[in-house]
Each structure stands twice: as C-alpha cells, then as structure tokens.
C-alpha cells in the first residue's frame with residue numbers, strides 16, 4: 001500500500017563492500033535452517049506452481065488467480081522496495097484479494113522483529129484511514145524470523161483487512177521479503193488462510209533469492225562454482241543456508257548447484 005511511500009527514500013543500488021565470506025552475523029536473529037525447503041502445508045486442490053526465475057523463488061498459488069505483474073522496480077513513492085510479484089483473484093464475490101511481494105536489502109539494527117513491528121505499527125497508524133491493529137506476532141519462514149501483522153482500515157469501497165508478513169532472510173545485511181495480502185473485510189475468513197497458505201508455500205532455489213540491485217563489487221569468483229567473473233556480471237543472491245549475500249555467476253544462478 002502507498003503508506004510505504006512515507007517510509008523510504010530515494011532508490012540507490014545497495015553496494016556491499018568487504019569480503020562477503022568474512023562478514024560475521026550480528027544481532028539477535030535466529031540461526032538459519034540448514035537448507036531451504038518448501039513448507040509441508042498441503043497445497044489446496046486447485047492450485048498451480050509459480051516460479052520466478054528473475055528472483056529465484058516459487059510459490060503455490062490458486063489456479064484461478066492471475067499474475068498482475070512481475071519483476072517491477074519500486075513504486076516511485078517507495079523505490080527501496082522492489083516488487084517481484086503481485087497476484088490477484090478477479091472473481092466476483094471473492095473480496096478482491098491481492099497478494100503482493102516486496103523486497104529490499106536492509107541492515108540488521110539489533111532491535112529484532114519486535115522493534116520492527118513497533119515502528120511499522122506506528123507508521124501504519126499514520127498511513128491508513130481507520131487503521132486498527134488486530135494482531136502482531138513473530139513467526140518463522142524457511143528458518144528465519146517473520147514479523148506477522150494483521151490489521152484493518154477503510155477505503156472508499158469499504159473496510160479492508162490486510163496481512164503484512166515480512167521475513168528477514170540473512171544476518172547483518174539482510175533481505176526483507178515482504179508479503180502483503182489484502183481483502184475486503186467480509187471475506188477475511190476465507191482469504192486470510194489462503195494468503196497464509198501461499199506465503200508458507202515459499203520455496204527458494206539452492207543458490208538463494210536474487211536481488212537485482214545489490215552489488216558485491218569486490219567479488220571476483222562465483223561462490224558456487226569458483227569460476228572467475230567477467231567484469232560486473234555477478235548476481236547477488238541471499239543464500240539462505242549461509243545467511244548472507246553471495247556472488248553467483250549466470251550459469252549457477254537458477255541451477256541446482258549447492259554449497
């Protein structure tokens with residue numbers, strides 16, 4: 001939603017200096033899980049697999065949902081948040097549900113998920129007409145902490161409800177990977193469980209989630225196959241197993257190469 005416009009400044013590439021291999025994890029976030037794997041939550045019967053090659057992640061989405069867009073830069077008002085995906089259901093009487101994914105690199109500040117949610121709540125309160133918090137809790141996704149908030153607000157079309165779930169992948173320099181699911185309030189009982197099922201279906205290729213505007217200028221070799229890069233062709237992936245951004249060559253990016 002557009003309230004994020006008030007939170008973040010100009011879009012600039014994030015350049016991470018220093019040898020990535022020597023960066024130490026800091027702060028209070030959890031240890032990563034040993035491998036990234038899909039959740040064991042069962043897929044609904046009428047669903048299909050979606051995979052985003054640009055960012056290297058997949059979801060199980062309802063068969064009757066459509067892709068609104070993929071792989072957009074940030075909204076002009078919130079350029080720090082790139083927009084890998086938005087999906088929606090256009091059927092009548094489904095409550096106009098949308099699920100968006102936003103992503104941005106962010107530095108660990110030591111305040112943890114609770115601190116993030118406290119700030120987000122006060123920002124949301126300022127940004128939404130008729131804002132009312134329903135719940136905020138900390139959960140996990142693929143072994144990393146998630147700030148999970150649910151709330152309501154009013155649009156001209158009527159009351160809406162929203163899940164705002166932000167996963168923090170990695171340590172030190174993290175990838176904030178945010179799901180925003182919104183629905184008409186009168187369909188919340190159907191659509192919130194649906195949003196949760198989609199969110200928990202997240203799966204990531206073994207090289208990690210790519211962020212196209214993060215650069216690791218001092219990396220000279222692919223960390224998966226050890227081949228030297230031609231100039232500036234490294235892809236920056238947040239590797240879930242290592243918990244940090246790594247430089248990956250084009251041929252390893254979507255492959256099954258593991259560390």
Ligand SMILES: [Zn+2]
Pocket residue numbers: 222223224225226227248249250251252
């Ligand atoms: Zn490689």
